[in-house]
Amino acid sequence: MTEQLTKNRWDTVGQATFRVIQILAIIFCIAPALIVLLYSFYEDVFINFPPVRPGLGLYENLFTQKRWLDAIWVSFLICIPAALLTVLLVVPAAIALERAKIRNRDALEFTALIPMLIPTTAYAVGVYIIYLEAGLVGNYWGIIFTESIVAAPASFLIVRAALRRLPHNLDQVAMSLGASRLKALLDVTVRLLIPAMAVSTLFAFIHAFNDATFIVFLAGPGTATVAKTIFDALAYAIEPEVAALSGVFMLFVMLLVVIGQVVRRKTQPR
Amino acid sequence: MLELIGVTKKYGEVAAVQSCTLTVNTGEFVTLLGPSGSGKSTLLSLIAGFTPLTEGTMLLDGRDISRVSAAERGIGVVFQNYALFPHMTIFENVAYGLHRRRWTTDRIRQRVEEMLELIGLPQIAKRRPDQLSGGQQQRVALARALAFQPSLLLMDEPLGALDREIRDQMQQEIRRIHREARPSVVYVTHNREEAFALSDRVAILESGQVRAYDTAHTLYTRPANRFVASFFGAHQLFPAKAKARDGALEVSALDTTARMTAPGTPDGDVLLAIGARDIMPANGAASGLSVPVRIDDVVYMGDTTRLICRHGPSSTRIISEVDSQLAQGLSIGSDTVLDVRLERAALVAA
Secondary structure: OOOHHHHHHHHHHHHHHHHHHHHHHHHHHHHHHHHHHHHHHHHHOOOOOOOOOEEOOOHHHOOOOHHHHHHHHHHHHHHHHHHHHHHHHHHHHHHHHEEEEOOOOHHHHHHHHEEEEOOOHHHHHHHHHHHHOOOOOOOOHHHHHHHHHHHHHHOOOHHHHHHHHHOOOHHHHHHHHOOHHHHHHHHHHHHHHHHHHHHHHHHHHHHHHHOOOHHHHHOOOOOHHHOOOOOEEEEOOOOOOHHHHHHHHHHHHHHHHHHHHHHHHHHHOO | OOOEEEEEEEEEEEEEEEEEEEOOOOOOOOEEEEEOOOOOOHHHHHOOOOOOEEEEEEEEEEEEEOOHHHHOOEEEEEEEOOOOOOOOHHHHHHHHHHOOOOOOHHHHHHHHHHHHHHOOOOOOOOOOOOOOOHHHHHHHHHHHHHHOOOOOOEEEEOOOOOOOOHHHHHHHHHHHHHHHHOOOEEEEEOOOOOOHHHHOEEEEEEOOEEEEEEEEHHHHHHHOOHHHHHHHOEEEEEEEEEEOOOOEEEEEEEOOEEOOOOOOOOEEEEEEEEEEHHHEOOOOOOEEEEEHHHHHHHHOOOOEEEEEEEEEEEEEEEEEEEEEEOOOOOOOEEEEEEEEEEHHOOOEEE
């Protein structure tokens, strides 16, 4: 009986400790986001703590000054085509790697994941050197191409996971019923991959939208995205609008993530 | 009619199917039976055209289909996992093959209704596959495969994913549908009972080769070789010597000798193959080999009781399965004499 009680007491202490760590972890994860949001609703010129002049002035500036609006516009101009390009690359790659009899399948699959695995900065330096030689630094299409490669691993994994849930004899049945190989692929596999492709596009977009590393190396005039603009705004001077821009940026991406999760949950087989 | 002539499939140096030759007559129900890895599913996939074959020829109703695409073979296929298209209704699933054949809308509607009638599920046309039970899905898969009236239907372990009770029901369904639609059927399974219940003929496969091809009855009572006797007949095998004498065979096994009539069986060193139901405690005069044994275990199985026995200095294991009434009074550790009924036994090459 006593032993039981002692054990229970230790359990309680353990649980409490765990709870505290949990709460700290959550605070640590979301605090920076909350602070940026908090600052965006003040009009302090310098970063004071705590901020003193509440107001929506930063947002007013953000949505009236051309520089900030341009950054948002450029982000969309780069990230939407990049996301579409990513999915165009990733879907055939995933189908080929999953379905075809390919030698060195593992090696190829690993290649598809490289942009995710090696240190981003080092990879970006490599791209920068190549682009410098090719005269592509600051080039719109060059940047789109890089962003789509950078977004590829995450998109690839999403499509592959969906593909693995599909029984691969669905296509065979379609063929036995008289469909050509291509017709079977389109009618069945590709058709059933549509939700995954939508989620995959969304995540590719988020990836490209979030990227600061590659864009810092590669962007030139006219290709400064939101991330690049935030970076520049802090590198040379502290411009308070950055807080508002970051706030909008963050909420937008969170919204996309939520949409992605909802689509995923709705379309996954029970 | 399907004719396979020397059909071979190699992956590198390994032959998954090795010079397989067999004929399936029009309307015949043939089962490919074998342990896992025996090549039965590969053979089915070769016939369906999902896998290109390495060597050999396949004729379907006289037409060489060896190099024809799966789509143009016109063979119905049913898989273990049903493989219904999850994004289509039951109607669309069954109609898929008819659309590919450019049937008119009216004809398609009529045919789909007919097929759903045939499988006994006329009211489910508008439902989706995930709203049906496993047994229902498999019946729809069958309707889809038969809708375009193929002369050949392939089934790859179609009952493997179903519960026992539903499996028995589905066996009856398959028999009925086969009787009504009359396609030739090649049916893959590793389940002996299914092979017994469904087939006109059974092909026994082992390591990519056809070891025997005959009616289930012949394979069971007159197994062609040791593998067929043990895998298909589930017979026990005992080393024996056979000698022809006075128009009969003198068989010595388990340290005794008796005479049996077994036409065309091998001479010399052979194996005596016999089922557990054909070995029983001798009541007075034995009709075959009289084998003294000690009973190691008595296992009650309901209608029957299984006696696990041991014979002689080398402790040869003999299993006898008898009606439970006859087993009363037999206890573990006691001695008895078993009658090995030679008239029910078969001899196969050692």
